[in-house]
Amino acid sequence: MKFTEFLKSKGATAALFMGIFYAVCMLGIFLPGYTAIPGNIDQLQIAIINDDKGEAGAQIADSLAEQLPFKEIKTDISNNAALEQLEENELALVIHIPETFSTDLQKGEVSSSIDFTLNEAGATVVASSMNQIVSQINAQLSAQFSQQTAQGILMNVNVPEEQAKEMAQKIENSYVGNIVTINDMPDGMHNNMLPMFLTMALYVGAMIASMQLVGAFKANRGKATKTRLFIYVQLTAIIIGIVAGLVSAGIAVGINDLSGELFFQIWGQQVLNYWTCFNFTAIVVFLIGEAGMILNIPILLVQTIANGATIPREMMYAPYEWASYISPMYYSVQAYFANIFGSVSVSPYLIGLGVVGLVAMLINILIVWFLHKPLPVAEV
Incomplete structure (x- = not known):
């Protein structure tokens, strides 16, 4: 039996067909499907809840709503209701600006914080994407509020050393992003x-x-x-x-x-x-x-x-x-x-x-x- 005859046999032709067929199937299914990452990240829903009565909270909420890459951002919802929807994976992220945010910011005695809550018991890409987005938000807000705090408390140039240390610490800790993870998944x-x-x-x-x-x-x-x-x-x-x-x-x-x-x-x-x-x-x-x-x-x-x-x-x-x-x-x-x-x-x-x-x-x-x-x- 010649090799060309073997290649024409039923088993060889079937193997050739299956090799081509499944290569086409796997690449034709997987590659288009995974192009949704991160392209369709804007299809996820998040919630921004502003309970702050001052100006700072409203400014941040409006700024985040404009800048974040999501088509649907819920704002007319309570924090408890949003957290319940987060548990059900109906929301990907809940951003909560607390009631005392502006007050804490003005006092400068305590760090002003915003709660970012995400759910790890769901699709892998959601938790990782939300972590990246929250890190970027926190970096921007930290820089913004540190600058504002510096302008407010360093107007006096001749200050004692101890007081200067306190001022520097206030600048550094003027804003802290509080990342909360529900249903924390073990590492690995x-x-x-x-x-x-x-x-x-x-x-x-x-x-x-x-x-x-x-x-x-x-x-x-x-x-x-x-x-x-x-x-x-x-x-x-x-x-x-x-x-x-x-x-x-x-x-x-x-x-x-x-x-x-x-x-x-x-x-x-x-x-x-x-x-x-x-x-x-x-x-x-x-x-x-x-x-x-x-x-x-x-x-x-x-x-x-x-x-x-x-x-x-x-x-x-x-x-x-x-x-x-x-x-x-x-x-x-x-x-x-x-x-x-x-x-x-x-x-x-x-x-x-x-x-x-x-x-x-x-x-x-x-x-x-x-x-x-x-x-x-x-x-x-």
Whole structure:
């Protein structure tokens, strides 16, 4: 057999096709998707709450509203309400100018401070971007107020040494930016990416299992009714989810040093995650057979952006945002952010994950019912 003949064989041509196809898919999906960083940072919402009764607070609030690169900045909201929305990741940053800001500034006896509150239990790019923006704001305000303080208190040139030291300290400490982090995430990239890694670990396994279990379903046609075989497939997926969920939860708790209470919560979600992902990826396999895996890979790649681990929904381009509403990975990742690092209810995300799984299973039932013709069952 000549090499040219080998290249024309089914296996070689298929390998060539897959190499080109997945290179195009990965680059064509990832590169456009990640151009949203930092281009779509203006799509995030923040709140500026000015409780200061003096002029300084109003000037700062107006100046920040004009200069900050966000299309929607909430100002007609209380600080408590804004913090609640921050917990839900509806806001990316809350800037609060306290009631005594102008008074403290005028007295010069205490540092005037502004509170910048951000939530780390969410998309990675949000926390990092907000930290950078807050650092820039604080640097500008510190320089501005130090200059104003200097003009006010150094008008006398002949001052004693001790008094000069006090004045210098007042200049240096005239403004301090108070950065508050809620749901503080432990250091380490393994913590930031844990929600995505937990989800993907079972999604990939479920995707491969969809090909194998649907193949077993087809191979055993005639040995049992298609209804019974479908039930067997579902039960097998649940059993695999229980075992794989147990292993993955144990690894996550051990490596990330999580509390023992989280073990069973992660395990339970992993079981639901596996079953949902299995039915979600099995749709195209039930429809077109093993060739469905060719479509499942691009669908997976889209979800790695649409799951909200790195980019929040507000920053996604339309196709990725639309995908997030039907993506099992999105609901799973957000549930883990809320459960492991956050303080909000995990129920809406788990319900969303369960609904995606139920709808996917119903679609699979319809495919099996209408497209897979019943075969006579051989008597044993």
